[in-house]
Amino acid sequence: MKTHTTCPYCGVGCGVVINQTPQGTFNVEGDPAHPANFGRLCVKGAALGETLGLEGRLLEPQINAQPVSWDDALDTAAQRLTAIIEEHGPGAVAFYASGQLLTEDYYAANKLMKGFIGSANIDTNSRLCMSSAVVGYKRAFGADVVPGNYEDIERSDMVVLVGSNAAWAHPVLFQRLVAAKAQRPGMKVVVIDPRATATCDIADLHLALKPGTDAALFNGLLNQLAAHLPHDTFDGQQQALDAAKAWTLEQSAAFCELNKEDVARFYDGFISADRAVTLYTMGINQSSSGSDKCNAIINVHLASGKYGREGCGPFSLTGQPNAMGGREVGGLANQLACHMGFTPEDITRLGRFWGSERIAQTPGLMAVELFDAIYRGEVKAVWIMGTNPAVSLPDSDRIREALRRCPLVIVSEVSANSDTLEFAHIRFPAQAWGEKNGTVTNSERRISRQRAFMSAPGETRPDWWIIARLAQRLGYVQAFNWQHPSEVFREHARLSGYENEGERAFDISGLASLTREQWDALQPVQWPVTQNAPQGTARLLETGRGWHPSGRLKLIPVTVNLAQAQPDARYPLLLNTGRIRDQWHTMTRTGLVPRLIQHQPLPWVQIHPDDAAQLGVRDASLVRLSSAQGWALGYARITADQRPGDVFMPMHWNNHFASQGRVNALVASVVDPHSGQPESKQTAVRLQLLHARWRGALYSRSTLTLPASLMWWRQAAGLRLAAHARDVTWLETLARQNHWQLQEARGETFIHLLAWQGTQLQLALYLSLYDTELDEPRILEGFTEPVSDPVRRHQLLAGGGGQTPRGRTVCSCMGVSETAICEAITQGCDTPAALGKRLGCGTQCGSCVPELRGLIASSLAKTAN
Numbered sequence: 001m002k003t004h005t006t007c008p009y010c011g012v013g014c015g016v017v018i019n020q021t022p023q024g025t026f027n028v029e030g031d032p033a034h035p036a037n038f039g040r041l042c043v044k045g046a047a048l049g050e051t052l053g054l055e056g057r058l059l060e061p062q063i064n065a066q067p068v069s070w071d072d073a074l075d076t077a078a079q080r081l082t083a084i085i086e087e088h089g090p091g092a093v094a095f096y097a098s099g100q101l102l103t104e105d106y107y108a109a110n111k112l113m114k115g116f117i118g119s120a121n122i123d124t125n126s127r128l129c130m131s132s133a134v135v136g137y138k139r140a141f142g143a144d145v146v147p148g149n150y151e152d153i154e155r156s157d158m159v160v161l162v163g164s165n166a167a168w169a170h171p172v173l174f175q176r177l178v179a180a181k182a183q184r185p186g187m188k189v190v191v192i193d194p195r196a197t198a199t200c201d202i203a204d205l206h207l208a209l210k211p212g213t214d215a216a217l218f219n220g221l222l223n224q225l226a227a228h229l230p231h232d233t234f235d236g237q238q239q240a241l242d243a244a245k246a247w248t249l250e251q252s253a254a255f256c257e258l259n260k261e262d263v264a265r266f267y268d269g270f271i272s273a274d275r276a277v278t279l280y281t282m283g284i285n286q287s288s289s290g291s292d293k294c295n296a297i298i299n300v301h302l303a304s305g306k307y308g309r310e311g312c313g314p315f316s317l318t319g320q321p322n323a324m325g326g327r328e329v330g331g332l333a334n335q336l337a338c339h340m341g342f343t344p345e346d347i348t349r350l351g352r353f354w355g356s357e358r359i360a361q362t363p364g365l366m367a368v369e370l371f372d373a374i375y376r377g378e379v380k381a382v383w384i385m386g387t388n389p390a391v392s393l394p395d396s397d398r399i400r401e402a403l404r405r406c407p408l409v410i411v412s413e414v415s416a417n418s419d420t421l422e423f424a425h426i427r428f429p430a431q432a433w434g435e436k437n438g439t440v441t442n443s444e445r446r447i448s449r450q451r452a453f454m455s456a457p458g459e460t461r462p463d464w465w466i467i468a469r470l471a472q473r474l475g476y477v478q479a480f481n482w483q484h485p486s487e488v489f490r491e492h493a494r495l496s497g498y499e500n501e502g503e504r505a506f507d508i509s510g511l512a513s514l515t516r517e518q519w520d521a522l523q524p525v526q527w528p529v530t531q532n533a534p535q536g537t538a539r540l541l542e543t544g545r546g547w548h549p550s551g552r553l554k555l556i557p558v559t560v561n562l563a564q565a566q567p568d569a570r571y572p573l574l575l576n577t578g579r580i581r582d583q584w585h586t587m588t589r590t591g592l593v594p595r596l597i598q599h600q601p602l603p604w605v606q607i608h609p610d611d612a613a614q615l616g617v618r619d620a621s622l623v624r625l626s627s628a629q630g631w632a633l634g635y636a637r638i639t640a641d642q643r644p645g646d647v648f649m650p651m652h653w654n655n656h657f658a659s660q661g662r663v664n665a666l667v668a669s670v671v672d673p674h675s676g677q678p679e680s681k682q683t684a685v686r687l688q689l690l691h692a693r694w695r696g697a698l699y700s701r702s703t704l705t706l707p708a709s710l711m712w713w714r715q716a717a718g719l720r721l722a723a724h725a726r727d728v729t730w731l732e733t734l735a736r737q738n739h740w741q742l743q744e745a746r747g748e749t750f751i752h753l754l755a756w757q758g759t760q761l762q763l764a765l766y767l768s769l770y771d772t773e774l775d776e777p778r779i780l781e782g783f784t785e786p787v788s789d790p791v792r793r794h795q796l797l798a799g800g801g802g803q804t805p806r807g808r809t810v811c812s813c814m815g816v817s818e819t820a821i822c823e824a825i826t827q828g829c830d831t832p833a834a835l836g837k838r839l840g841c842g843t844q845c846g847s848c849v850p851e852l853r854g855l856i857a858s859s860l861a862k863t864a865n
Contacts, residue, residue, distance in 0.1 A: 003453035004031055006440055007045045008100065008433040009584050011318030012036055012173045013442025014045055015524070018434070018453045026052060026434075026453070035524055036150065036442055042171035042845045043582055043596065043812040050593045052434055052454065058416040059458025062427040070459060070469075077383075077426050078473035080408050084381045085117065090358075092380045094121035094370055097331055098387035099129075099320025102438030102450060104488040105463035106322070107329045108480070109385065110337060112471045114330065115354045116479065120342075120364030121379065123333040125387040126323040127367040131675040132285040133316035134327060136294025139556050140302065142547030143339060143505035144327055147540040148277065148313035149444040149526065154180035155311040158188045158273040160266075162214060162297065163283015163681075167198035168581040170281075170317055171847045173443075178202055178846065188269055192217065193283060194576065195606070195648060196641035201850035205265060208643060209256040211574055211682055212563040214284060217263070218296035219244040219558055220252030224267050225303040235548065240299055240555035247560075255560070271304065275311030281319065282578065286680040288564045290672045295556035302553055308541035317443050324441035328506050328527075329492060333364035334676075338496045339506040353498050354479065366676030367393065368669045375402035383410040385463060386430065388586040390419040391654040394667035394678045395629045412463055415588040417656045429460045436462045438485045439522070445537075447508070448524040464488050486519035497530065505547050510534050563682035564670045567645065571627060571684035573611065576648045577663050578681075581847055582812050583652040591657055594716035598809035601715050603661045605634040606648040607687065612638045615687060620771075622690045622711075622722050625649060627683050630665030633658070633690065633711060647687060651680075657714045659706075692722040696767035699779055701760075704734070717780055726751055726767060738762070745797050752797050759786035766799060775800025810855070811841035811848045821852065825859045832856070 007014040015034020019027040028049040032039035061073035068076075084092050095113050097106060106124075113122040134144045141147070153159055154176055166174040181187045181202055191203040194211045209217060222244040229237070249267065253260040270276055278301065284293045298314045306312040318324055330337035340346035342363055351359045365373055371393060373379040382403075393399045403409055403423035411424035414432040421427060430436075435456045441447050464485055471480035482488050490512055497509020510529040514522065525536040545551045567574055582596040590596045605623055607615075617623060621636040625647070634649055642648060653661030670679040692711060698704075699718040706712060707730045711722040731753060735742050740755040740762055749770065755763040761782045766772060778800035787793055795801045807819035816839045829835045832852045836843040842852050 003451050004449070005434075005451040005453065006321065006448040007041070007048070008321050008450070009042075009044050010170055011320055011323055011443040012170050013321060013440065013446055013448055014041060014172050015448065016041070016045060016048065020453065025049070034448070036444070036446060036448070037172045040172045040175055040845065042847055044584055044590060045172075046813060046845065047590075047593050047596055048433070050595075051589050053592075054457055055592060056415055056417045056588075057432075057457065058413050058421070058427060058429040059460060060429055061459060064425060065427075070461070073426055073428065074469050074473055077410055078470055081381055082474060084408065088380055090117045090119035091121060092378070093117060093119060094123075094365065094374070094379045094382045096367070096370065096382060096384045096387065096389060097122060097124040097326065098385055099124065099126045099318070099323035099326055100386040101322060101326065101463055102436060102440060102485070103322060103325035103329060103492065104438040104485040105385070105467070106326045106331045107488055107492045108464040108467040108471075108482075110330045111354065112467055112476070112480070114336060114360040115350065115356045116358055116471065116474070116476045118358035118360055120333050120336075120360035120362065121370065122331065122364060123367045123370055124326050124331045125367070125389070125392060126320065126326050127332060127676055128392060128678060128680070129282055129285060129319040130316065130323050130327070131332060131366075131677045132287070132290030132672055133280075133294050134332070135291040135672075135675045136298055137316070139291070139295055140298045140546075140554050141541065142554075145505045145540050146316060146443060146445055147307060148315050149538050150176060152311050152313055152539070153177055153277050153279070153315070156187065156275045156277040157311065158190065158269055158276040160190045160192065160270070160276065160278040161199055162192040162278060162280040163285075164279050164281040164317060165193070165197040165199050165578065166279060166317065167201065167847065167850060169319070169579045171581070171845060173317070174199065175846045188273070190266055190269070194643050194646060198581070198847075198850035201853060205262060205269075207256070207258055207262060207266060209258055211576065211643075211646060212287060213256040213560070215289065215293045215296045215558050216247060216252050216255045216560045217258075218293075218300055219247040219560060220249060220263070221267050221270060221300045222296070222303055223247050224249070224271060225300060229303050234302055235550060235552045235554040236557065237555050239557040243557035243559060270300070273306075275309070276301070276304070276306045277311065277313055277315055279315050279317055281317040283681060285316075285677055287677075287682070288670050288672055288679040289561040290677050291674040292556070292558045292561070296558045299555050299558065302555060308539065308544060310539070315443075321442070322440040324443065324445065325439065328441060328496075333366050333370070336360070338492070339504040349499055353495055356479070366671075368671050368676060368678055371399050371402050372669070374406050377405065380406065381408035381410070382406055383412070384420055385412040386414070388418050388420045388588065388654070390423065391586040391662055392651075392664060393669075394664055394680060395669045396662055396664040397630050398669070412466055418588055419586070419655050428466050429458060430466065431456050431460045431462050435460065438462075438464070439489060441527070445526045446524050447522075447527060449520075449522050451520075484516060486514065486516045489519055490514060503547065505540070563679060565668060565679065565682050565684045567684050571686050572645075573685050573687055574646045575625065575627070575663075575666060575683040575685040576646060576681050577651045577667065578648065580650045580652065583650070585652065586654045587652050587657055591714070595809065595812050595815060597716045599812050600650070601808070602713050602720060603632070603634040603650055603653045603658060603663070604637045605687065606637045606639055606642045608642045608644045608646070609638050609640060610644045611647075611687075612636065615689060617687070617689050622692050624688045624690045625663075625666060625685050626688070627666040627668070627685045629668055631660065632663050632665055633660045647685065653713075659710070659712045661713065692724050693769055694721075694723040694726050694767045695771060696721045696765065697774060699764040699783065701762050701783055704763075706730070717776060721767065723767065728753060728765065728767075731755070731763070731765060743793060743797055752799070754793070754797055759788045761787060761796065764796065772799060810851055811839075813844035813848075814840040816841040818855070821855055822859060825856055830856055830860065
């Protein structure tokens with residue numbers, strides 16, 4: 001049995017084919033017919049079949065962490081919400097949603113909050129990734145529209161990637177670009193990023209600009225274009241050109257700390273290219289001036305005429321599978337619904353459609369200010385759906401305190417191990433990918449179906465159902481009387497076309513009359529989908545007309561502003577945060593897959609060799625990063641890919657995967673004044689070498705509560721440990737309590753302890769002053785079978801069995817280790833193709849190819865020296 005569905009990870013929106021085997025397991029393949037990926041999958045998508053188990057799932061409703069029935073959970077939630085609204089008003093209640101929700105879920109949540117509770121206090125984690133892009137598009141075009149599509153990237157003459165490590169964050173789309181450049185070598189690729197990332201692997205030019213100076217670079221390009229732009233082509237034209245006038249080539253290059261010749265090469269290449277696409281994402285958006293940076297990019301596309309035609313356009317890549325769908329329904333606090341705003345006309349129109357007199361009249365609280373209001377006690381109830389703000393929001397320690405203070409926290413969640421779930425008074429078990437049924441919209445406006453292919457476990461329910469049943473208990477029975485997600489979708493589609501004669505860009509009214517069977521069989525389609533465009537619309541702005549009342553497009557004057565955080569004597573370094581290749585968000589799904597955690601098993605801090613030397617830091621040293629807000633631990637990775645004065649740390653680790661790995665604890669809650677998007681890319685920090693002399697590993701048959709003196713990081717198997725002292729009294733106490741027999745070996749520089757219950761190994765601890773090479777597979781075998789042989793027990797005590805460790809995984813698709821790759825390189829495999837032929841690495845999703853090149857170059861350099 002085959003099911004065609006859509007990947008639940010990034011905004012590329014890849015089609016996936018699920019094959020159920022006779023044994024009841026599921027094989028995952030890319031959908032060769034889906035226009036987003038044509039059969040390609042990244043390693044995360046290919047590993048989806050390994051995330052379908054019930055380990056760590058929330059499977060029943062709970063009140064105060066105790067299981068209850070659905071009726072009890074919903075009744076209690078409704079009663080407590082009603083009491084708060086009656087006493088404090090609708091503004092005391094808030095929803096915080098997620099780009100992981102399906103469009104049908106999002107629509108239901110937005111309708112309940114803005115249409116019937118009567119407050120616009122519903123925001124989403126999309127605020128953290130895409131809201132600056134939304135502002136940029138709306139200011140320029142009059143609507144939140146991505147004008148182009150993925151084919152434009154492949155057909156362009158120049159592709160500019162700004163603040164985007166697409167090779168890791170949008171790997172399938174990046175591989176489409178790699179293939180297009182291989183077919184058309186004349187295509188130029190420019191990467192604009194302070195770091196040298198995997199995306200630079202195909203770059204003809206890498207501009208490693210000073211962090212936060214992107215607007216100056218694009219203002220300089222606009223200034224170069226000004227002489228060729230006819231007068232009064234766009235609204236706001238003269239003001240925008242005046243704002244860019246001071247940004248000469250020399251001024252822009254100096255401000256960005258770039259070589260003048262490289263900047264000239266970029267400007268000349270962009271101007272001379274007939275077709276150009278600029279791909280931008282978090283590095284642009286996550287800034288206190290992110291909206292202006294987006295408009296600086298859009299300005300140069302408008303001024304050069306590189307928009308609304310094949311191979312052209314400013315293209316914001318969304319980070320989540322349905323961030324676009326949330327924008328469509330109105331899931332952001334400063335939107336109403338279906339691209340309607342808070343104008344009297346739109347409020348009245350929506351009231352007529354929903355049959356409600358309680359439509360929210362003004363914008364609500366955006367994510368950061370929403371949790372500030374919770375902290376101050378102004379918002380007294382929050383319903384969090386499918387997201388983990390205790391990890392993902394800036395100043396996350398303050399977010400945790402806000403949730404701790406909040407009188408009512410409701411969480412709809414798939415995972416029982418979410419940091420946010422710890423603060424929930426009421427827990428709703430939601431259905432996960434593979435169990436739920438609905439639609440998502442990807443970065444190119446393409447609506448695709450997510451289809452269920454397995455039975456829902458336990459008492460889990462779809463989010464739209466949970467919202468609708470709670471809404472009915474609040475008294476809104478008829479408005480939320482849906483029985484199937486297709487009914488929610490049809491209502492959403494009808495609203496998109498309601499009293500819409502082209503004034504609103506988002507219109508899928510051509511899908512409003514789908515039957516349940518037609519909805520279930522819906523093929524991927526790009527909006528708008530209308531009577532005039534029943535097959536969808538591949539490209540917008542082709543006529544040069546937008547959605548401002550004048551119909552004209554608009555240039556926006558951009559004033560260059562640096563990040564609010566700047567280094568000083570106390571915090572002399574600038575921290576950048578971002579994604580890594582094999583993990584997703586806060587690891588609640590990908591962190592459970594062994595092969596995905598083996599590529600980057602520890603949170604690391606990337607630092608330039610000059611800074612490392614000044615601070616006395618060696619590669620793999622344990623370091624502490626501190627800011628005015630908080631601190632985190634990581635392992636140093638010394639590389640010239642990082643600019644001097646800057647450091648980088650991944651965003652994924654949380655309290656379930658590390659004792660202190662939450663990088664957002666350091667980030668200040670500074671936001672863009674227009675979009676409300678946090679400045680997650682620049683935080684002033686200091687880095688200190690942490691002298692934790694003892695390092696090692698812990699393997700256990702059961703989950704343990706560790707002493708605060710131990711620093712730990714969850715691995716594919718067991719825990720990585722660090723400690724200031726060799727204190728094992730906690731383990732000796734635990735052994736006595738459980739009547740375990742301890743076997744130990746200790747010396748001045750090490751201690752190894754095994755805990756036995758008869759012939760069953762319960763726990764294995766290895767601590768040393770030096771990094772000890774353990775034979776992990778042999779250690780794990782000790783937990784799977786009884787061990788009575790004294791020789792085997794001594795081997796386990798020594799660290800396994802003496803086999804050569806396989807090393808870190810580089811190719812997660814094929815499970816190829818760094819050790820095997822380096823050995824093959826020494827035997828003459830000096831190209832990625834040769835390595836692929838010998839070991840299989842780099843032959844599947846292709847995401848490891850830049851790393852293969854790096855290992856080859858490093859090996860050849862060592863040989864030359």
